[in-house]
Amino acid sequence: MTEKKRILSGMRPTGPLHLGNLHGALANWVKMQEQYDCFFFIADWHALTSNYEDTGSISGYIRNMLIDWLSAGLSPEKSTLFIQSHIKEHAELFLILSMITPLPWLERNPTYKDQIIQLSNKDLSTFGFLGYPVLQASDIIIYKANGVPVGVDQVPHVEITREIARRFNYLYGKVFPEPESILTETPKILGIDRRKMSKSYNNAIYFSESPDEIAASVSKMLTDIQRARKSDPGNPDVCNVYEFHKIYSDSKTVGRINKECRTAEIGCVECKKIMAQNLIKALEPMREKRAYYEARPQLVDDIITDGRDKARRVARQTMAEVRDAVKL
Ligand code: TRP
Ligand code: SF4
DSSP: OOOOOEEEEEEOOSSOOBHHHIIIIIHHHHHHTTTSEEEEEEOHHHHHHHHTTOOTTHHHHHHHHHHHHHHHTOOTTTSEEEEGGGOTHHHHHHHHHHHHSOHHHHHTOHHHHHHHHHTTTSOOOSHHHHTHHHHHHHHHHTTTOSEEEEOGGGHHHHHHHHHHHHHHHHHHOOOOOOOEEEEOOOOOOBOTTSSBOOGGGTOOOBTTOOHHHHHHHHHTOOOOTTOOSTTSOOOGGGOHHHHHHHHHSOHHHHHHHHHHHHTTOSOHHHHHHHHHHHHHHHHHHHHHHHHHHHTOHHHHHHHHHHHHHHHHHHHHHHHHHHHHHHTO
């Protein structure tokens, strides 16, 4: 049997996960568990880079994120699930990599410039924030990951990771493979206001929401904005509710909505009700799993410890090779 390829990815614990995260990343990770040797971790040190002034909620977010992951189908039997700050070796490798990373690589990183502008309410002129991709590189290569499933916004970071790995290998001898980005295909579901679904826009539907909360969010969703009255024909192709139907409703319903929207036989209120019901039903297994883990805090603790131990074994082994290569 050939060895499974190893993949690794992480998320910053900055709040509860929403349907955009589910379809954007998580659902993909869940599938990849069958095919790859998967490492998934919660990047709490990375959360500090932009939230260092207010760290009080991070530990709650970490636990919640793990429960979100488990309820979406990540499995501690199939994958290694762990918390970044539990594996101190990431920090040691980060330090060594920081010695060999030329500053211009970091200064020209597009996400760096972008975030400084977008998060102008925060002072991000720190060493840690500039070094974000170096820490990310150490997260990835310490497990010798071959692939990194990410969204497009993270591709520059994987690119920097490859350059750093190459530079390390060139200077000290080959220790690291160069990881590749695995781009996640995503259905184009938007937030309730039709902008990209995002926690910071306040337009997200969270998968930990109750059925009533989901129904309320769906009722607020913008539809085809040209359709002012129920008697006006609508266009499902430009309607976000219809995108949700395509994911959550059966194909017969999708076909019927497509037709009856265009002929004004169905109104948006009814159309949303049908979608909300199907969405609530689709999320039911996740709600059950969440309740299961929430009622068993010890089990969650054990999953965290087991993941830590599995990740640590690999990270320690790599660091032994690194110290050897660097001759320290
Ligand atoms: N930077 C990633 C994000 O914000 C999180 C992350 C940290 C990550 N380390 C990683 C992703 C390593 C993939 C691999 O989404
Ligand atoms: Fe969108 Fe449904 Fe309204 Fe058509 S009927 S515009 S698909 S919400």
